[in-house]
Amino acid sequence: TAAAATPHAATSLEAVLVRTLEQGYIPSSLAELVLAQLDRLTMQESQIIKMAAAVAVASPAGARFERSVLRGIYPGRANEVDRCLNSKGVRRYVTQLTGGAATNDLLFTFNNPSVAEVIYGVMLSAQRQRLHAQIAEWYVRVFRLRVDEGLPTDDVIRLVAHHYARSAEDAKARRYLLAAGRIAIARGRYSEAAQAFHAALERCRVLEPAAVQGGDKHGLEARSEGRADGCAEGARMYCDLLCELAEVYSRYEVPPPPGVAPAALLQTALEAARVQKEMASAIWSIVVASKP
Numbered sequence: 001t002a003a004a005a006t007p008h009a010a011t012s013l014e015a016v017l018v019r020t021l022e023q024g025y026i027p028s029s030l031a032e033l034v035l036a037q038l039d040r041l042t043m044q045e046s047q048i049i050k051m052a053a054a055v056a057v058a059s060p061a062g063a064r065f066e067r068s069v070l071r072g073i074y075p076g077r078a079n080e081v082d083r084c085l086n087s088k089g090v091r092r093y094v095t096q097l098t099g100g101a102a103t104n105d106l107l108f109t110f111n112n113p114s115v116a117e118v119i120y121g122v123m124l125s126a127q128r129q130r131l132h133a134q135i136a137e138w139y140v141r142v143f144r145l146r147v148d149e150g151l152p153t154d155d156v157i158r159l160v161a162h163h164y165a166r167s168a169e170d171a172k173a174r175r176y177l178l179a180a181g182r183i184a185i186a187r188g189r190y191s192e193a194a195q196a197f198h199a200a201l202e203r204c205r206v207l208e209p210a211a212v213q214g215g216d217k218h219g220l221e222a223r224s225e226g227r228a229d230g231c232a233e234g235a236r237m238y239c240d241l242l243c244e245l246a247e248v249y250s251r252y253e254v255p256p257p258p259g260v261a262p263a264a265l266l267q268t269a270l271e272a273a274r275v276q277k278e279m280a281s282a283i284w285s286i287v288v289a290s291k292p
Contacts, residue, residue: 173200
């Protein structure tokens with residue numbers, strides 16, 4: 001089981017379980033066990049551990065998080081984050097490691113990834129989305145500092161994309177997922193690139209179940225976000241994503257989803273480009289007609 005993944009994780013959970021049983025409460029699941037202990041944390045400790053869970057669940061390196069991220073998004077003082085991370089209540093859930101990859105800061109890991117998922121699931125969807133947007137914005141600031149200092153930024157862009165993908169910021173999620181996908185191709189991680197492009201495409205709101213039910217075997221309705229929302233930039237993004245996916249599936253031999261062919265993706269991209277051109281022409285006609 002996940003609880004037995006490491007001796008430390010197993011020991012930590014067993015200790016919590018013993019304390020809970022001694023108090024006369026018998027949990028029926030891991031979730032109930034975790035929630036019972038969360039109620040015993042202070043308000044600041046509970047807030048910190050939830051923020052840490054939001055960072056950890058989107059981490060490509062496992063259930064890990066950096067102290068500097070929490071200090072960057074916590075609304076209170078930075079020393080409150082340090083105090084909470086060193087408290088007995090929070091240390092039941094997390095362990096300090098060596099250094100952080102993105103910021104060279106203190107790195108922590110949840111003793112049990114399943115516990116991080118439970119804590120993450122306690123929060124409302126809107127709260128999770130808001131946290132991911134704040135985390136992404138913090139990593140954007142890290143990205144800018146690294147650019148100014150001439151340091152590598154690929155890993156930071158990847159983290160920005162991961163968190164915006166879990167936020168409600170559709171436009172930013174598309175932009176950074178596209179960038180992360182292109183970085184993945186440059187590094188030879190073609191399956192990861194396909195996942196990023198497809199996630200960005202979903203944020204364009206063009207993958208519609210109705211298209212499949214209506215007989216579109218590729219599951220892609222031949223229209224762009226530009227036609228739906230009157231946004232030419234969205235149409236261009238849509239075309240770029242379709243072309244990137246077609247290239248990944250054909251040139252780099254990444255297996256496409258069932259029923260999706262690279263040729264169909266390109267055909268849909270051409271249709272979207274035609275719509276974009278027609279829309280630009282229509283807008284230009286309005287501008288010309290409005291001139292005195």
